[in-house]
Amino acid sequence: MPERLAEMLLDLWTPLIILWITFPPCLYMAPLNPSQVLMSGSPLELSRLREEQRILNRSKRGWVWNQMFVLEEFSGPEPILVGRLHTDLDPGSKKIKYILSGDGAGTIFQINDATGDIHAIKRLDREEKAEYTLTAQAVDWETNKPLEPPSEFIIKVQDINDNAPEFLNGPYHATVPEMSILGTSVTNVTATDADDPVYGNSAKLVYSILEGQPYFSIEPETAIIKTALPNMDREAKEEYLVVIQAKDMGGHSGGLSGTTTLTVTLTDVNDNPPKFAQSLYHFSVPEDVVLGTAIGRVKANDQDIGENAQSSYDIIDGDGTALFEITSDAQAQDGIIRLRKPLDFETKKSYTLKVEAANVHIDPRFSGRGPFKDTATVKIVVEDADEPPVFSSPTYLLEVHENAALNSVIGQVTARDPDITSSPIRFSIDRHTDLERQFNINADDGKITLATPLDRELSVWHNITIIATEIRNHSQISRVPVAIKVLDVNDNAPEFASEYEAFLCENGKPGQVIQTVSATDKDEPKNGHYFLYSLLPEMANNPNFTIKKNEDNSLSILAKHNGFNRQKQEVYLLPIVISDSGNPPLSSTSTLTIRVCGCSNDGVVQSCNVEAYVLPIGLSMGALIAILACIILLLVIVVLFVTLRRHKNEPLIIKDDEDVRENIIRYDDEGGGEEDTEAFDIATLQNPDGINGFLPHYRRGLLGGVTQDAA
Structure with a gap:
């Protein structure tokens, strides 16, 4: 009922307001001197102005211009009257002509050149142009001569509420952490209104939420949006749509409004602990599995996301803590159980582990809710496998003297089948490691024997590989290195x-x-x-x-x-x-x-003696000169000998027809038989006197004859 009454009053007063705005100079203009141009045609007002002119005696100017007003967006069957120009020089004889020039003159504003009435002939929009500057002039109607200098005045376009508020940056998106307290600021939005902010309430905005309650609230004047409910849970609902309205005229009835949307997303906080999908896990693994192999995976789910959902896994109890380990897979967010040490079905057939999953990143705000961790039990069953033979030692070191007899036992290796069935074992030597076949092995008991003699001076170490093979399954074999060191025996004289x-x-x-x-x-x-x-x-x-x-x-x-x-x-x-x-x-x-x-x-x-000997570096100069002189003397003798032979003209070469036997040098001594053989007896060189350094000195004769000098 009050709203209806307000609308009726508004309908009643609107024509009066428009009439008042159309003729504002009568109300707003201060008393002017007689030469001013008036926007009212009242004769009483004109007489009053003329009287004031006489009293003030200000006759230097015939008029002074002020501003006029026109209401925007006004439209009617006739042009709207903006105002009237008049001068005291006009005696009423219709001899004055009014001329209008400037912004919009003739196109937007039109003047009656006889009466001075100014009309707006087009619909005006303040948001396009808020004011117009024009120039008025009064001239003689007949001669067109100016009666006074031209003067400028301004026509201002008065605003009406013809623009609704707009959210230029919408739609909006914002985030707020889940579990936030009541009144936590989310964001703020801003709307703009093209109407005049200084004239009336056309641009005075008030904000409200049309949709999004009771979760969020908005401050009417600042448009700051806050949480209206505490502890909103992302895991329950992650996204909210809020519709926001901005209304001008201070929010009163009749104002214009605009809306936008705001999408609020709750960001995750670590407010949930991890939880195993099941409390008991069962895995089985063969006993011969390779170390480091993944036995199985366990997973603890977390309703949080991102780093808040990251969990670390540990083995906290059980009888297999030394044999198994668990690592965290950051991608899959699960725990991988791996084998650390070898398994033996014959020793232990099952293991029980207690594993724990705990959040990596703890939010202290929620630590009071309880431990952010969970536990589960893991049962691991070991399955029997046909294992290869196992040697009693991972390596063997044997020693043997280099004078050891052939086929003597150097040492022994032993191996067994770890399976319950316990297959017999046969031993052999990998001949790629004993190419010279220096060793043999007993296939049944693993005794290593010597096949060829050893010489430490040729090789100190011999490295061979022994193979153990199951008789029942020849594919099950094992190898072991055997190092054989040859010990020294004093078998070499210095x-x-x-x-x-x-x-x-x-x-x-x-x-x-x-x-x-x-x-x-x-x-x-x-x-x-x-x-x-x-x-x-x-x-x-x-x-x-x-x-x-x-x-x-x-x-x-x-x-x-x-x-x-x-x-x-x-x-x-x-x-x-x-x-x-x-x-x-x-x-x-x-x-x-x-x-x-x-x-x-x-x-x-x-x-x-007579053998060539290299001269030492330390020979004196005299010794070198003596040696050189001897060489020169020997050369002179040779030259003289050759010269004398040429003088005798005797050939140096035996002629072919001469009997060569005549040139044999004869040795007059007869052979003495055994006595000749005693002339050079090797046994004499081995007598004690010779060994003691008293070797006999021999004199050489013709053709190799040897005689013995007295010692």
Whole structure:
């Protein structure tokens, strides 16, 4: 009833309001001087203005313009009267002509040039143009001469509520965490109204919610949207549609309105614990499964999403905690049970595990609801499988002496079938690891024997592989590496480390070290080599040389006297006995050759017997000159000999027809039979005197005849 009454009053007063707006200058203009242009045609008002002009005595201008008003969107059968222009220079004789120019003159606004009435001939829209600037001028009707200078005035378009509010950025989307408290801010929206915000309430907006209650509320003036219910649950409903209305005229009846939609999505918080789909899981696994194999999967569901649904899995109890482990699959959000250690059906046939699923990310706001975790039981049954033989050791290390007899037992490997049926086992050697077939194995008991002799000095280690095969199932085999170490036996005598040759100076001194020698032994005793050096028993009293053992296990040979003479004896042979420290010890005799040489005063060897000898770097310049002189002298003799032969004209080559036998040199001694053979008896070289360094000196005769000088 009150709304109906308001509408009736509005219908009654609207024409009066429009009439008042059409002629506002009569109400809004302050008293003007007589030359002002009025927008009212009242003679009383014109007389009053003329009287004021006389009193004020302001006759410099005939008029002053002010602003006019026109209502937008007004339409009728006739053009709307905006106002009337008039000047006090007009005596009423119809001799003044009014001219209008400027914005919209002639197109939007039209003036009666005789009366000065201004009419709007088109419908105006304030939102397109809010005001117009025009110029008015009064001229003489006959001469068109200006009676006063032109003057500007403004016609303002007055607003009416002809635009509804608009949400330019809609529709809207917003999020708010689930379980939020009452009054949590969600978002705010803004509508715009094209009407004049400073004139009336045409642009005064009030907001309300048409749809979305009782979940959300909106502040009428700020359009801030808040939650109207506490603890909204995303798992119950995730998305809400809110319809928002903006109404102008301050929300009063008759105002225009606009609407938009807001979609509110509840974001997830971790307010739900994980929950196993079942409390008991059953899995079975063969006993021969490979380590790391996945046995089964368990899953705890969580109503939350994203990281709030992530759970970690652990084995917290059970009799298989050492054999199994559980890992989390971040993609599938489940737990994977894997094997950590080998299973044995014959030892244990089933296991029980207690697994736990717990949230990774805990929201402290909801920690009071209880533990965000859950537990389940897992039963794992071990299935029997035909397993390959199992050796008693993963590797074997055997030792054998290098002088071990053929077919002797080196060692033994053992293996068994872990299955309940317990199949017999046969053993063999992988011949790819024993190409020379140095070893054999007993197929029944696994005893390894020697097939060929061993020599530690050739190879210390032998690595073979033994194969164990089930008799009942030849596909079930196992392999084991066997390392055989050959132990050393003292089966090599020591000897000189190299071919030694000593040089003795004729002018050497007694006690001088002639040579230092060392020995080597192919064997390797545990405590290292220790050699004993000695002379042959028959040379224990050698008059020329003696030996001395050094701390570094070497031997020095020393001269007992001086005055050695290479003319008397050029070479001495000194046999040396070398013994090792083995059990039993072995020994050998090595002979050192000692040559007597001519040396300089400082002990530098210069020449040794008739063999070529490399000159030492330390020769003096005089010695080099002497050698060069000898070479030149020899060349001169050769040249003289050739020259003399040419003078005699004797051919140097035997003629073909000469008897070659005449050039044979005859040896007058007759053969002595056995006496001749005694002239060079090898046994003489082996007599004790020769061994002691007193080797006989021989004089060479014609054609190789040899005689013995007195020693």
